[in-house]
Amino acid sequence: DAKTTQPPSMDCAEGRAANLPCNHSTISGNEYVYWYRQIHSQGPQYIIHGLKNNETNEMASLIITEDRKSSTLILPHATLRDTAVYYCIRGRVDTPLVFGKGTRLSVIA
């Protein structure tokens, strides 16, 4: 049970912002929201995580709704190299990650 819901696929034009939604309506108070992505033949790459505040780093921004039931990962200027499967995962620190099927993002030139 992945415990999060994501659309199976999305397209985004190169240079535009990619907004990837995630639903985690049953998230517990001590669970974080983690985002990873996986490019073919590579291991999952950590992107960003947050508890309840919005977060930003050099890769992306994470917007978490006030009730914490959903979040959005934003890649501000998508490039072809951002084509990957994106996983939204909820979990406590230092515990195994439970992956779902993720969202396959295709960035189109």
Next chain:
Amino acid sequence: GAGVSQSPRYKVAKRGQDVALRCDPISGHVSLFWYQQALGQGPEFLTYFQNEAQLDKSGLPSDRFFAERPEGSVSTLKIQRTQQEDSAVYLCASSLKVQPQHFGDGTRLSIL
């Protein structure tokens, strides 16, 4: 390098053979996780170490799977009497206790 290193990158074995997969975590990382990823699926948890202690092995699919981390650093995942359904990518991740996990690129195991 500074990342998680796994070896070999690819392994082909005949059904019934034993295999050993190695994971070198990021230096100083206390926690180490093993995952199995079947083709077209997300990774699935196998087992978890904190230093040398194996705290959770609930994801190991059978008693043919065994993992160890004797000195709290390098870890080995061993599969005995391999079967075709063991074919998958085996991923290792490490973390400082409260920090996100960082993954290696995995070992792709093919059982003929």
